[in-house]
Amino acid sequence: xxxxxxxxxxxxxxxxxxxxxxxxxxxxxxxxxxxxxxxxxxxxxxxxxxxxxxxxxxxxxxxxxxxxxxxxxxxxxxxxxxxxxxxxxxxxxxxxxxxxxxxxxxxxxxxxxxxxxxxxxxxxxxxxxxxxxxxxxxxxxxxxxxxxxxxxxxxxxxxxxxxxxxxxxxxxxxxxxxxxxxxxxxxxxxxxxxxxxxxxxxxxxxxxxxxxxxxxxxxxxxxxxxxxxxxxxxxxxxxxxxxxxxxxxxxxxxxxxxxxxxxxxxxxxxxxxxxxxxxxxxxxxxxxxxxxxxxxxxxxxxxxxxxxxxxxxxxxxxxxxxxxxxxxxxxxxxxxxxxxxxxxxxxxxxx
Amino acid sequence: xxxxxxxxxxxxxxxxxxxxxxxxxxxxxxxxxxxxxxxxxxxxxxxxxxxxxxxxxxxxxxxxxxxxxxxxxxxxxxxxxxxxxxxxxxxxxxxxxxxxxxxxxxxxxxxxxxxxxxxxxxxxxxxxxxxxxxxxxxxxxxxxxxxxxxxxxxxxxxxxxxxxxxxxxxxxxxxxxxxxxxxxxxxxxxxxxxxxxxxxxxxxxxxxxxxxxxxxxxxxxxxxxxxxxxxxxxxxxxxxxxxxxxxxxxxxxxxxxxxxxxxxxxxxxxxxxxxxxxxxxxxxxxxxxxxxxxxxxxxxxxxxxxxxxxxxxxxxxxxxxxxxxxxxxxxx
Amino acid sequence: xxxxxxxxxxxxxxxxxxxxxxxxxxxxxxxxxxxxxxxxxxxxxxxxxxxxxxxxxxxxxxxxxxxxxxxxxxxxxxxxxxxxxxxxxxxxxxxxxxxxxxxxxxxxxxxxxxxxxxxxxxxxxxxxxxxxxxxxxxxxxxxxxxxxxxxxxxxxxxxxxxxxxxxxxxxxxxxxxxxxxxxxxxxxxxxxxxxxxxxxxxxxxxxxxxxxxxxxxxxxxxxxxxxxxxxxxxxxxxxxxxxxxxxxxxxxxxxxxxxxxxxxxxxxxxxxxxxxxxxxxxxx
Numbered sequence: 029x030x031x032x033x034x035x036x037x038x039x040x041x042x043x044x045x046x047x048x049x050x051x052x053x054x055x056x057x058x059x060x061x062x063x064x065x066x067x068x069x070x071x072x073x074x075x076x077x078x079x080x081x082x083x084x085x086x087x088x089x090x091x092x093x094x095x096x097x098x099x100x101x102x103x104x105x106x107x108x109x110x111x112x113x114x115x116x117x118x119x120x121x122x123x124x125x126x127x128x129x130x131x132x133x134x135x136x137x138x139x140x141x142x143x144x145x146x147x148x149x150x151x152x153x154x155x156x157x158x159x160x161x162x163x164x165x166x167x168x169x170x171x172x173x174x175x176x177x178x179x180x181x182x183x184x185x186x187x188x189x190x191x192x193x194x195x196x197x198x199x200x201x202x203x204x205x206x207x208x209x210x211x212x213x214x215x216x217x218x219x220x221x222x223x224x225x226x227x228x229x230x231x232x233x234x235x236x237x238x239x240x241x242x243x244x245x246x247x248x249x250x251x252x253x254x255x256x257x258x259x260x261x262x263x264x265x266x267x268x269x270x271x272x273x274x275x276x277x278x279x280x281x282x283x284x285x286x287x288x289x290x291x292x293x294x295x296x297x298x299x300x301x302x303x304x305x306x307x308x309x310x311x312x313x314x315x316x317x318x319x320x321x322x323x324x325x326x327x328x329x330x331x332x333x334x335x336x337x338x339x340x341x342x343x344x345x346x347x348x349x350x351x352x353x354x355x356x357x358x359x360x361x362x363x364x365x366x367x368x369x370x371x372x373x374x375x376x377x378x379x
Numbered sequence: 380x381x382x383x384x385x386x387x388x389x390x391x392x393x394x395x396x397x398x399x400x401x402x403x404x405x406x407x408x409x410x411x412x413x414x415x416x417x418x419x420x421x422x423x424x425x426x427x428x429x430x431x432x433x434x435x436x437x438x439x440x441x442x443x444x445x446x447x448x449x450x451x452x453x454x455x456x457x458x459x460x461x462x463x464x465x466x467x468x469x470x471x472x473x474x475x476x477x478x479x480x481x482x483x484x485x486x487x488x489x490x491x492x493x494x495x496x497x498x499x500x501x502x503x504x505x506x507x508x509x510x511x512x513x514x515x516x517x518x519x520x521x522x523x524x525x526x527x528x529x530x531x532x533x534x535x536x537x538x539x540x541x542x543x544x545x546x547x548x549x550x551x552x553x554x555x556x557x558x559x560x561x562x563x564x565x566x567x568x569x570x571x572x573x574x575x576x577x578x579x580x581x582x583x584x585x586x587x588x589x590x591x592x593x594x595x596x597x598x599x600x601x602x603x604x605x606x607x608x609x610x611x612x613x614x615x616x617x618x619x620x621x622x623x624x625x626x627x628x629x630x631x632x633x634x635x636x637x638x639x640x641x642x643x644x645x646x647x648x649x650x651x652x653x654x655x656x657x658x659x660x661x662x663x664x665x666x667x668x669x670x671x672x673x674x675x676x677x678x679x680x681x682x683x684x685x686x687x688x689x690x691x692x693x694x695x696x697x698x699x700x701x702x703x704x705x706x707x708x709x710x711x
Numbered sequence: 712x713x714x715x716x717x718x719x720x721x722x723x724x725x726x727x728x729x730x731x732x733x734x735x736x737x738x739x740x741x742x743x744x745x746x747x748x749x750x751x752x753x754x755x756x757x758x759x760x761x762x763x764x765x766x767x768x769x770x771x772x773x774x775x776x777x778x779x780x781x782x783x784x785x786x787x788x789x790x791x792x793x794x795x796x797x798x799x800x801x802x803x804x805x806x807x808x809x810x811x812x813x814x815x816x817x818x819x820x821x822x823x824x825x826x827x828x829x830x831x832x833x834x835x836x837x838x839x840x841x842x843x844x845x846x847x848x849x850x851x852x853x854x855x856x857x858x859x860x861x862x863x864x865x866x867x868x869x870x871x872x873x874x875x876x877x878x879x880x881x882x883x884x885x886x887x888x889x890x891x892x893x894x895x896x897x898x899x900x901x902x903x904x905x906x907x908x909x910x911x912x913x914x915x916x917x918x919x920x921x922x923x924x925x926x927x928x929x930x931x932x933x934x935x936x937x938x939x940x941x942x943x944x945x946x947x948x949x950x951x952x953x954x955x956x957x958x959x960x961x962x963x964x965x966x967x968x969x970x971x972x973x974x975x976x977x978x979x980x981x982x983x984x985x986x987x988x989x990x991x992x993x994x995x
Contacts, residue, residue: 034813047801220800224797225791229786
């Protein structure tokens, strides 16, 4: 059995190699390293421009001016306009910006926010709140609210924006690669009929599938260690990263196997493979907007993988996240594995 | 011309037979449908708060104004929730009644700062003599729906090209290209015949996507210009995949590269400051995406569209000239 | 060695049988020809015999092992040379065989020597994608020998081969038979069947029409006759004369006595003709 498995594995590795899979994984990883290290800026927070017009005169003038000055210091694109009309013209050109009109005299200050119309009530309330808070800050000074931080290591760690993308690449690229690739491998063997010639040897379907899954895991770990190593150096938890990428690649490869069993050719399956790929990629929204975590995203395993990989790459000592994910993936894999065997048995009998 | 149509018809028939056409049709549309359901969600609930259930209803109401509130019975439960993977701020009251915040530490700026502001607001620190108003200029389309719809349209177009590519790979594997070469088939005719399917579908799909996403107040002619030039790019890319890939694995790997370039165009146009986007200029997909984005946000002018069009056609032409020999060779 | 009893198979799992009521035995060391036109149910039967298709109804056993329980021992004992060239195109001929040899847990043949034997020695380090059709055919053939099978399934082993290579392949088959290998040969080429098989089965419409040795079939169904060319009043005449009936016998005797015979050839019916006369249709 071991001889057969290694025989299959050698053949699958050779096949992947001759089809340039290894080359492409290396090239993609290097391209990504260059992007992260040299192209993408460390600070990517895009603050929408604020166009303001002020005609107020009176007691609050200095407070308002201090507020505007602080805003200008925080954002580099707070710009004064000479009329409300000018603000509106700018807003019509730009879809992501805010207008601010301050009018009134003496004790009556009227502050009007000009918005586009798509912003919801919560965003509107938050804008007003921020303005109020800023003005009272410039009048009354700093008022602190007591805050308990559970994990102070995480608090001190500011992750630069370019490096923050690394877990996205590791999960969406290195791990999910197996999803499409394994399907392609299967379709080639279906086409060649070699799966039939294998079926008349003592070799077992499980060995055949596991060998392919192994190649995907090797490619995944190779790609992710290369990328992560060149970006982070020794500053990360290689052990956990390895475990997570291993589980992730096995997950995506097994899923790819199940998908492939439903179709006859790759063109037929392509659209579905891409759709499932996009679905599995949805958690990237939650990764980039961490306070956005609706149920349909939390149902996707990649959501947990993404945050666990982040913890492995930028450790804050919160190992429980990783352990939970590992256990969850092991359970999912057991189910998926049996499903894939079932799917293939059915599939082989039909052809 | 007749031969072109006969190739097109054969491709069409074989695609229909294997349901590929159906998949091609509904794939992007399914995505659009899914996306139209997600948009309203992404636009709301900007922040999350985990509140102690025993807090005054007025406090809960106040937090509700700024985000989604979840209630928990004990401090342990709140800490557990805050420790979860997403960003959520915990809020509790001390024995004597003052509010305090519980954070994990890795939250983004807003989740850390906004709860403080809300608590200060509740504590009545803010000045009441200033009045606040909100007025909008009547644009209902959010950046998310604009970028999403533009991304969907470019996906539909690129997918058309990818299908062309895989058609060629499969045909190469079954050696029908050689059979065609024996006949009088002119290579250019073959190329055009192959591309027709990749041309026709995306045009229809783009308009259906716009309809599904209820984006109806855009310049349809501008859309058509970008779609047609985009399908040209996609076809060239499809042929590139087709001729350089010996088999389907190679096809998948090459497709990944094109997928990466497309993703880079979209993400690049969003996160890189406009002044340093110039290194994306060589990607036709960048111009397609930017074109769609500006048309959907109703900010595009014909002048701009012509510039986009020239870049798309120019870059596609250069790409075609670079790989022309390869295509001709690959097809023989 | 191979025992098939009451075998039925239906792809739609209803009354539309692709194979029905097949019963036959193949003895150890015998070459058994399975003959019939395409679509007759040959491939289906074969696929059941070596376990690619599930046994629905009937009994099949090889060397006492039922195909219902497919064990390692079962697959270690069989070799299958497929008609379609199903090899890894991106591996060389040698790599293909080396890979395949690792799939068995019995002693296997040396890949290099097998390839030399089928005439691929020079090309064994070329990728299979560069092989011609005939070379692929031989690669599949060589591959099926790798585990030194006790029972060897050959599906059209010589189709598409030039006469010289074909005779090389036939020589290998004969030698294997002499070494005691049981061979199940599926073909629609009657000449090969005639040349190689100890017994043949005629298959049509999923049924076995008859089973016998080629010699007996010829005796039974072929009308034994001679083709005689003789001078008849200064003209050369050709006539087929039956050796079975009295009239023919006396006619031949007369011709011999008068000494007018120019040439004389004994005629026997070919398997192909017999197939047509028995089944009522041709082989293609």
